[in-house]
Amino acid sequence: MGLTAALNKHLRAGELFAALESVTRPSAKWTGATFDVFNPSTGELLATLPDMGTDEAHAAIDAAAAAQSLWAAKPAKDRSAILRRWHDLIVEHVDDLAAILTAEMGKPLAEAKGEVLHAASYVEWYAEEAKRVYGETFPAPANDRRMLVIKQPVGVVGTITPWNFPASMVARKISPALAAGCAVVLKPAEQTPLVAGAMFVLAEKAGFPKGVVNLIYAAEGAPIGRELCSNPKVRKISFTGSTEVGRLLMRQCSDQIKKVSLELGGNAPFIVFDDADIDEAVEGAVQAKFRNAGQTCVSANRIYVQSAVHDAFAEKFVTRVRELTVGDGFSAGVAIGPMIDSHAIEKIEAHVADALAKGGEVRCGGRRIGTNGTFFEPTVLTGISHVMRVAQEETFGPIAPIIRFETTEQVVAEANDTIYGLAAYFYAENLKRVWHVAEALEYGMVGINTGRMSSEAAPFGGIKQSGIGREGSRHGLEDYLEMKYLCMGNI
Numbered sequence: 402m403g404l405t406a407a408l409n410k411h412l413r414a415g416e417l418f419a420a421l422e423s424v425t426r427p428s429a430k431w432t433g434a435t436f437d438v439f440n441p442s443t444g445e446l447l448a449t450l451p452d453m454g455t456d457e458a459h460a461a462i463d464a465a466a467a468a469q470s471l472w473a474a475k476p477a478k479d480r481s482a483i484l485r486r487w488h489d490l491i492v493e494h495v496d497d498l499a500a501i502l503t504a505e506m507g508k509p510l511a512e513a514k515g516e517v518l519h520a521a522s523y524v525e526w527y528a529e530e531a532k533r534v535y536g537e538t539f540p541a542p543a544n545d546r547r548m549l550v551i552k553q554p555v556g557v558v559g560t561i562t563p564w565n566f567p568a569s570m571v572a573r574k575i576s577p578a579l580a581a582g583c584a585v586v587l588k589p590a591e592q593t594p595l596v597a598g599a600m601f602v603l604a605e606k607a608g609f610p611k612g613v614v615n616l617i618y619a620a621e622g623a624p625i626g627r628e629l630c631s632n633p634k635v636r637k638i639s640f641t642g643s644t645e646v647g648r649l650l651m652r653q654c655s656d657q658i659k660k661v662s663l664e665l666g667g668n669a670p671f672i673v674f675d676d677a678d679i680d681e682a683v684e685g686a687v688q689a690k691f692r693n694a695g696q697t698c699v700s701a702n703r704i705y706v707q708s709a710v711h712d713a714f715a716e717k718f719v720t721r722v723r724e725l726t727v728g729d730g731f732s733a734g735v736a737i738g739p740m741i742d743s744h745a746i747e748k749i750e751a752h753v754a755d756a757l758a759k760g761g762e763v764r765c766g767g768r769r770i771g772t773n774g775t776f777f778e779p780t781v782l783t784g785i786s787h788v789m790r791v792a793q794e795e796t797f798g799p800i801a802p803i804i805r806f807e808t809t810e811q812v813v814a815e816a817n818d819t820i821y822g823l824a825a826y827f828y829a830e831n832l833k834r835v836w837h838v839a840e841a842l843e844y845g846m847v848g849i850n851t852g853r854m855s856s857e858a859a860p861f862g863g864i865k866q867s868g869i870g871r872e873g874s875r876h877g878l879e880d881y882l883e884m885k886y887l888c889m890g891n892i
């Protein structure tokens with residue numbers, strides 16, 4: 402099903418762009434510029450949207466600031482009820498949202514449905530957490546005093562999201578902010594603004610008051626980012642995307658010591674020890690590497706396999722990878738959709754070429770498919786070393802480089818030898834080894850005998866240059882709350 406059909410079925414395309422209060426209006430100064438959204442699988446034009454800039458961002462921030470105190474003052478139970486309605490509407494419209502997502506981003510429809518339900522699970526979680534913003538009391542050092550802490554929303558939050566999970570990133574950012582009592586302004590990625598728009602349609606239906614949720618469409622993130630970071634009415638920036646842009650936003654926020662939550666890039670190691678269950682490790686690696694065609698911040702970027710099991714793992718892994726079908730996300734049985742654009746393909750090709758020039762070997766795949774669209778074969782490389790580009794940089798594509806290793810010390814040192822610290826995975830059975838490696842890996846998240854760990858119930862996020870803050874769990878709510886200490890004297 403194409404985008405228009407999906408929208409028309411329940412959401413009515415006309416309403417999406419014309420009647421939404423939460424979509425910021427082009428200002429009087431708007432140049433009339435627009436930008437196009439394409440299906441990366443077919444090149445089909447999906448929509449043309451107004452290309453907004455600083456003036457519109459300013460107006461959206463003003464709307465959020467005007468709504469902020471009323472939203473914060475709403476009883477938590479009422480905020481919770483609206484979030485809950487939004488969750489129910491997202492679930493009710495899962496098929497439409499998934500179709501829009503597949504059309505603009507390319508991922509297989511089943512994965513898109515999974516992502517929409519994953520997004521809904523964050524909204525549901527924070528609908529529940531909204532009612533549990535507890536304070537604290539402290540025993541005072543003198544009898545005539547009482548000391549306590551209350552939690553209050555940080556205020557207006559500016560959020561910027563990437564294209565690779567265009568539904569779940571929206572939910573993961575704005576639902577904890579809304580639960581905490583913050584009004585939000587969101588700028589989705591240029592390539593994937595439509596599912597965000599559709600989720601905002603549903604947010605309005607759910608009953609968020611005017612000005613509490615605000616959406617800006619823009620072809621360029623930079624001017625919107627500058628306005629969000631420099632406008633004093635915005636108290637916090639929450640960003641998911643590349644480490645490079647995260648650094649820039651953090652610098653831009655420094656003038657006002659603005660709070661930041663940053664979910665940035667990764668370079669996840671996936672380690673298979675010689676005591677691992679090899680069949681399970683192969684399945685885990687397929688999931689961790691090829692989900693979303695490898696365009697995932699927690700993708701297994703480099704696969705380390707201990708010498709004794711290297712050949713057996715590589716053989717079984719190659720067999721499994723050959724079974725993965727590449728194609729249009731709407732076709733049945735497709736496991737790998739297109740890359741988001743031609744830049745993504747060029748980076749993948751450069752990584753493969755660098756590996757081959759330095760002695761690596763292609764065990765399957767290795768090439769772009771056809772000349773239309775942006776499809777790349779699922780690829781396994783062996784003979785890879787830690788210094789090759791494919792192991793040093795985030796590839797963001799369906800390339801699985803296998804690196805042989807000998808000792809635990811060696812692999813932990815190589816796994817940690819990166820500026821990133823988002824996710825790591827390892828497979829092992831020996832309990833002593835499991836604890837040792839889990840504690841030694843310098844990552845915010847470690848998957849042990851699993852290739853999948855994202856959940857609304859757990860704190861998702863990175864250390865080092867992979868970010869600041871967590872999304873999901875009760876910790877995700879804390880990121881949108883300020884702590885205020887009250888000291889009552891003369892009691």
Ligand code: NAP
Nearest residue numbers: 562563564589590591622623626642643646664665666698
């Ligand atoms: P990106 O280039 O950093 O873009 C992300 C968002 O930032 C987009 O909305 C983009 O808007 C906007 N943007 C770009 N330049 C900006 C600027 N100068 N100021 C303000 N905003 C700006 O990243 P991407 O290529 O879309 O996403 C892939 C990256 O995200 C990977 O590194 C991946 O690891 C990371 N990621 C991390 C997580 C996590 O949870 N840690 C999750 C998903 C993805 P426009 O595109 O409209 O310019």
